[in-house]
Amino acid sequence: MTASPTHRSSGRTALRYSLALTGLGLTFAASAVAHEDDPKILDRKPPVAGSGFQAGVPMGALLPGGGANTAASSGFPASGVQLESWLTLGDLGNGNDNGNDCWGYVSPSGREYALMGTTSATVVVEITNPGAPVVIQRIPGPSSTWRDIKTYQDRAYTVSEGGNGIQVINLSNVDNGVVSLETTITGNGTDASHNVAIDEDSGFLYRSGGGSNGLRIYSLANPGNPVFVGQWNTRYVHDVQVVTYTTGAFAGREIAYCCAGLNGGFQDTGLTVVDVTNKANPVVLSQIAYPSREYSHQGWLSEDRTRFYLGDELDEGNSVSLTTTHIFDVSDPANATYIGQFDNGDPAIGHNMYSHDGKLFQANYTSGLRVFDLANLDNPTEMAYFDTAPTSTSASFNGLWSCYPYFPSGVVIGSDIESGLFVWTVEEPELEVQLVAAAPELIDPSGASVDVTITELLPGALDPSSPVLVYDIGAGATSVALASNGGTSYTANFPALPCGTAVNWYIQAGSMSGQTATAPEGAPTTTFAGLIGDQLIVARSDDMETTAGWVGGAAGDTATTGIWTRGNPIGTGAQPEDDHTPSGTSCWFTGQGGAGGGLGDNDVDGGTTTLLTPVIDMASLDAPIVSYFRWYSNDQGGAPNADVFRVEISNNGGSSWTLVEQVGPSGAGTSGGWIEHSFEVSSLVTPTSQMRMRFIASDLGTGSIVEAAIDDFKVTDIACGDGIGSLYCDANQNSAGRVGLIIGSGSNVVANNNLSLLAIDLPPNVNGYFVVSPNQAFVQNPAGSQGNLCVGSSTGRYINQIGNSGLFGEIPVVIDATSIPQPTGAIAVAPGDTLNFQLWHRDANPGVTSNFTRGYSVTFQ
Numbered sequence: 001m002t003a004s005p006t007h008r009s010s011g012r013t014a015l016r017y018s019l020a021l022t023g024l025g026l027t028f029a030a031s032a033v034a035h036e037d038d039p040k041i042l043d044r045k046p047p048v049a050g051s052g053f054q055a056g057v058p059m060g061a062l063l064p065g066g067g068a069n070t071a072a073s074s075g076f077p078a079s080g081v082q083l084e085s086w087l088t089l090g091d092l093g094n095g096n097d098n099g100n101d102c103w104g105y106v107s108p109s110g111r112e113y114a115l116m117g118t119t120s121a122t123v124v125v126e127i128t129n130p131g132a133p134v135v136i137q138r139i140p141g142p143s144s145t146w147r148d149i150k151t152y153q154d155r156a157y158t159v160s161e162g163g164n165g166i167q168v169i170n171l172s173n174v175d176n177g178v179v180s181l182e183t184t185i186t187g188n189g190t191d192a193s194h195n196v197a198i199d200e201d202s203g204f205l206y207r208s209g210g211g212s213n214g215l216r217i218y219s220l221a222n223p224g225n226p227v228f229v230g231q232w233n234t235r236y237v238h239d240v241q242v243v244t245y246t247t248g249a250f251a252g253r254e255i256a257y258c259c260a261g262l263n264g265g266f267q268d269t270g271l272t273v274v275d276v277t278n279k280a281n282p283v284v285l286s287q288i289a290y291p292s293r294e295y296s297h298q299g300w301l302s303e304d305r306t307r308f309y310l311g312d313e314l315d316e317g318n319s320v321s322l323t324t325t326h327i328f329d330v331s332d333p334a335n336a337t338y339i340g341q342f343d344n345g346d347p348a349i350g351h352n353m354y355s356h357d358g359k360l361f362q363a364n365y366t367s368g369l370r371v372f373d374l375a376n377l378d379n380p381t382e383m384a385y386f387d388t389a390p391t392s393t394s395a396s397f398n399g400l401w402s403c404y405p406y407f408p409s410g411v412v413i414g415s416d417i418e419s420g421l422f423v424w425t426v427e428e429p430e431l432e433v434q435l436v437a438a439a440p441e442l443i444d445p446s447g448a449s450v451d452v453t454i455t456e457l458l459p460g461a462l463d464p465s466s467p468v469l470v471y472d473i474g475a476g477a478t479s480v481a482l483a484s485n486g487g488t489s490y491t492a493n494f495p496a497l498p499c500g501t502a503v504n505w506y507i508q509a510g511s512m513s514g515q516t517a518t519a520p521e522g523a524p525t526t527t528f529a530g531l532i533g534d535q536l537i538v539a540r541s542d543d544m545e546t547t548a549g550w551v552g553g554a555a556g557d558t559a560t561t562g563i564w565t566r567g568n569p570i571g572t573g574a575q576p577e578d579d580h581t582p583s584g585t586s587c588w589f590t591g592q593g594g595a596g597g598g599l600g601d602n603d604v605d606g607g608t609t610t611l612l613t614p615v616i617d618m619a620s621l622d623a624p625i626v627s628y629f630r631w632y633s634n635d636q637g638g639a640p641n642a643d644v645f646r647v648e649i650s651n652n653g654g655s656s657w658t659l660v661e662q663v664g665p666s667g668a669g670t671s672g673g674w675i676e677h678s679f680e681v682s683s684l685v686t687p688t689s690q691m692r693m694r695f696i697a698s699d700l701g702t703g704s705i706v707e708a709a710i711d712d713f714k715v716t717d718i719a720c721g722d723g724i725g726s727l728y729c730d731a732n733q734n735s736a737g738r739v740g741l742i743i744g745s746g747s748n749v750v751a752n753n754n755l756s757l758l759a760i761d762l763p764p765n766v767n768g769y770f771v772v773s774p775n776q777a778f779v780q781n782p783a784g785s786q787g788n789l790c791v792g793s794s795t796g797r798y799i800n801q802i803g804n805s806g807l808f809g810e811i812p813v814v815i816d817a818t819s820i821p822q823p824t825g826a827i828a829v830a831p832g833d834t835l836n837f838q839l840w841h842r843d844a845n846p847g848v849t850s851n852f853t854r855g856y857s858v859t860f861q
Helices: 019-024
Strands: 081-087 099-106 112-118 121-126 134-140 147-152 155-160 166-170 180-185 195-199 204-208 215-219 227-232 236-244 254-262 267-275 283-288 296-301 307-312 324-329 337-343 352-356 359-363 369-373 381-386 400-404 411-416 420-426 431-435 448-456 468-472 478-481 483-486 489-494 502-510 516-519 528-532 535-542 564-567 587-590 607-612 624-636 645-650 658-663 675-680 692-699 705-719 725-728 741-745 755-760 767-773 776-780 788-791 811-815 834-844 848-852 855-859
Touching: 081 381, 099 147, 099 411, 099 420, 112 147, 112 155, 112 411, 112 420, 121 155, 121 166, 147 195, 155 195, 195 236, 204 236, 204 254, 236 296, 254 296, 267 296, 267 307, 296 352, 307 352, 352 400, 359 400, 359 411, 369 420, 381 420, 431 502, 448 502, 468 489, 478 489, 489 502, 535 741, 535 755, 564 607, 624 645, 624 658, 624 692, 658 675, 692 705, 725 741, 741 834, 741 855, 755 767, 755 834, 767 788, 767 811, 788 834, 788 848, 811 834
Parallel strands: 099 400, 431 516
Antiparallel strands: 081 420, 099 112, 112 121, 121 134, 147 155, 155 166, 166 180, 195 204, 204 215, 215 227, 236 254, 254 267, 267 283, 296 307, 307 324, 324 337, 352 359, 359 369, 369 381, 400 411, 411 420, 431 448, 448 489, 468 478, 468 502, 483 489, 502 516, 502 528, 535 705, 564 587, 587 705, 607 692, 624 675, 624 705, 645 658, 645 692, 725 855, 741 755, 755 811, 767 834, 776 788, 834 848, 834 855
16 A cells, blocks of 8 residues: 555545645655555545355354354355355454455465454464354554565564564464464664565565665564564665576576655656665666556566566556556566556556466455456456455445465455455356347336357356346346257246336356356346336436426525536546536536546535426326436545435425435445436336426535536336237337337227327437338338338328427327328228338438338227
8 A cells, every 4th residue: 555645536636745744854754644644544434344254154153253144245246256255354353443465374284374464453364164264363463554464484474554563473383273473573764664575485574665665674594583684775665576586597686576666656656676685785677667657556476477567556547547457578677678558447446466377366446356367468368356345346445455366275365445354266267158139128028038148168067957047026036947049049038027117137057066157247236127018118318418497406405515517527536527428418417626626626515405307297107217327426535425415206396305315425326437226206106297306415514525416317118018009020229329119099999089109219309200001011221211111012101290209209190090091092991900000200320311110000999
């Protein structure tokens, strides 16, 4: 962790050093304030309460922390990583601690132990049975957010930013449950250290950082009594890997790969390669910078020592937007060069990484453990992951701090700041599950089919009885076996389900060895979402490019800044840079700061601010669903995660309100990002003609950074069969991004003569008219149209009822059963006759052209 950086927004740095210290003649002011302003403190969240999970303990049995064992593994998105156990900070002996670093130890008998640092102690945990870990001992140390641990022979060495030098922990009798603090080595400058490294081949220990220090070097000739032998302080060293070469031009020489810089690492940051063979006279071999550098944090060599992988802790969210790892060619340490970088598409901050067995294991804060295949050293590809912080992937200092992959058993451990110790097995994926096409948004109430492929990445791996569809309509998960089509092809068949309901679903398959693969990845935490119905009718769609009756600010608001406004937002570290609509620029958001402004420019301060929709008529809708994209950030500033974002609905124009959702004060959705939320209106209130919603952001009590935004508000109705006609024939998407449909009202009884048709989901403000034929057809792009003609010969046209789709994209027509237009003149329809209708309309895709709705077939009675 870095010396004392704070939050920064949109690349605008704000390092809050204490200027008063310069008046005291201190040349390194940052070290004097230690880590008081560090983002790890500013982003602090409370530790996870209760007990974790142990695969080797019966479900419901009590765990050491006093809680019952639960199937906690289902709460963490993962692929290729199996959770064996999870010990919370409470399970580790102090539920008020936070976690930090971890390392491992293997006793001469082969038993394996996790060593985890917490705020107050170093905790020794036996993980020989990874599914039933046992806490052996806590070795107290100075209170500190930063604690680092390494091992040599039968000793562990712990350092911290809290001081107390080097704690030497004796592990020689750990198999008998005895662990003791043997001695403490102080002196040689400040007793604080940021990190510790050990070259097990040479038997030397290296303290890095602590104040303005670079490397302080100790001999471990007597492992129980480290002896100071030299130092290198030309640069501040945040972290280091030290190795002794046994072959090649550098055989017999000891080389330190330092993540280092000047002024606490903030200036001229980069990779410094130092020959430390002569402890009295270390020599710099290479000094290499890299693009978009902010703060060189930690790195590790490839196993062949030709590449060094480096993570910069302050670039994500500032100079880069994705978790970035830099690659250096160090095949010649005296001429190291920068050769490139890679990312995995996540925005989380990269922290600690280690290479082993052809893989690179990274602890990347809010995205958890990430495992990369190093078959191509210059282009690693992600092969497995386990997200320990599933509620956020933002560039914040929460989640997984470190990992350790070197146990002979193949077990990997990880230390999480809020959640504690994780114990995993990492396996090569044996199966891959994929949908053949995109997940359907609308699922037929009478049943629907989804095509799936299940690929054996390891031949013979699939358990043939395992592939299932798992769906939930709110009454609990139900499994349906997939139908095998031969080879890798399967079909998921939904049964008949109640129209007008929402469904969450996923596909799952298992291997003979017990691995599970799902689509989407991360299920059941992440699922596909759909609606059960015959048609989706968009009753209202606001992309916020116009005001459209929305109002920012309401009576009773008290906020002094950050009042709701509509426009193109100027992004900060808390506010969006872009709206959500792909083709738009505007949204509603809380306060516009100035160009080049800071994180808190015009954020919500001093109270509440309210955004109101216009009054919306939902009385005529069968099963209205409201959806919107929201942005909310409250996890930065002086009082993070202290405020909430409320969304409410009224069915009487605003006289009374019902809560739709409350976001915060902590957890999912409080770190920014566009997130969609939808709900069935009738599950909260009775739909009326006087529906209204409001969105309330607030900053109450101690001031903090609060920003909110709303975009792409939509009211959708699920049509559950009109009992008159049926849709047929595929249609192409129109320029509004929708497929035009027809719904009927009245009846199909000839004698009643009261049939009306309504074309919906059209582009707004286009002209069109209905066509009719007793025959069906399928003609693609007739006469240059962008659509499909679905009516056949003897086509009549309702030229006398040309309509405009207006704001809501709808055109009606009244069907006179006594006068159906035909090329030869109007005819009357008789009971038993079938007529097929379609709407032709103007469109732009992108140039001026035309399009068609789906066909609609009516058999008259």
